[in-house]
Amino acid sequence: MDTIAVLGTGRVGTAVARIALDAGYAVHVAASGAASEIELLAEIMTPGARAMTAADAAREADIVVLAVPLHKYRNVDPAPLAGKIVIDALNYWAPVDGVIDEFEGRGLSTSEIVAEHFTHSRMVKTLNHIGYHEMEEDRLPSGMPGRRALAVASDDSEAAEQVRGMLDRFGFDALHSGPLVTGRAFEAGTPIFNGSFTAEELRKELSTSVAALAR
């Protein structure tokens, strides 16, 4: 569990790559094109990360973080991601990003929809409810008072457990909220999405929000 591939070189992707490098992971970064197109970007924005194609980056990684623009997730070939733990850090936020038809009307979270594309991957929803500069600024060592907690939703408890371990190395507490469907409790616009919580506070908030989903 020592290599992380980050697909996407925007604000979220470069922030995740930097905190993964700080946590001691080997990091591969990829955009939609050739590795050479992002070599300089990787050298300056994510020093220590290797620029690769998305397929190569994923093939050699244990965990793949999706940080591409939401409307482009279908451009990522699911084949090299088969069997991998895939973190969906995407958000659908119509007031900001505009309406995208496939995310409307079904009452599903982004991750449930994205998971239909990556059918053979072990989908985990997390890292979506923290701002990209908070990811770098809010990190604290394990056990520090006030350490921020992130929610992790997945149908695959072992994958959720591994991602919790990764987040702990990054500098965050992490709580498994339950199956992927419970990720609806921290989609854009929810209190969890809008706030910042310690583990204890997040546990309380999740129990209320997840219970509300069932109704």
Added chain:
Amino acid sequence: MQLGAYSFGDTQRNPDGTLRSTAEAIRNLFDAIVHADTVGLDYFAIGEHHTVDMPASSPASLVNAAAAATRRIVLSSGVSVISTDDPVRVFQQFATADAVSGGGRIEITAGRGSSVESYPLFGYDLRDYEQLFEEKIDLLLTINRGSPVTWSGTMRPSLDGLDVVPRPVSGSLPIWIGTGGSAPSSVRAGRLGVPVSYGIIGGAPHRFAPLAELYRRTAAQHGHTGEDIKVSVAALGLVAPTKQEALDRFYPGWVNLNMEMGKLRGWPAPDDRAYLAQAHAPGAYYVGDPDDIAERIVHLHGHLGHMRHFLQMDIGGLPQEHLIESLTLLATEVKPRVERLLSKK
């Protein structure tokens, strides 16, 4: 270092919080630009925005009006949402202002915009977000290189040897790319060899240093050198005689703006601590007295090497007299301090 301001228009509020007229907001903005020229500010940009509280939907119209009413100040859009506009028309409008002004002080800053209101308004599809920007910036730069223009793409009908007039007095207009600071946007600006304007609206501004380096090195890699490779910074801020007055004057508008955005985006009520953190170094809001603002601009210059720093002052119903005083202080008090501090370096 050039100093200036930018605005999306700022609709005033009645004592009960309701919004006054959008026409008044445009008139206020026009008056502020003329005042900025009178007191000697270097730059004023009008950002295309399509909401009732920020109604400066037509930067080209205001730039043309101001071109006729000012003498020295550089006028620009900040930004023109080029993705949902016609680059031919945008170029013609700004080239017209260039002719009216006598030449040499009209610029275009092209961007994707911070919000998506222009898509339904002009009938564009958000799925084409990247492609629209990529093609239209290419067309705009092609038109700027000379006329007649030959160009083809997929988002707009082709041009086959057609004239686009008037031509700018000095042959071409400075065209900038405005970006919120993602790495791929910096790469694009460097690859195209155009100046880049960073909109910094939160977090410590010196975090943009790697982006500016990425921009400059990408430009060099693609053989772009010389005076077109430069960086400017747009940020929120307000200058007042004292730090406390600046904090007190900017705060109500900041709350209003965050309430408006919060209603739209489902955000919680704005947080005073966040305001104070952002309004003091190394935060992103340049809210302070002339010494404070000058020191922070010069500090950022040490990280970014930018040549222009301009502030959005009028948000959430800032009283017009506070805007006017802030523009005056920026020109007459902050600017000499910045020059003095930079000359010591």
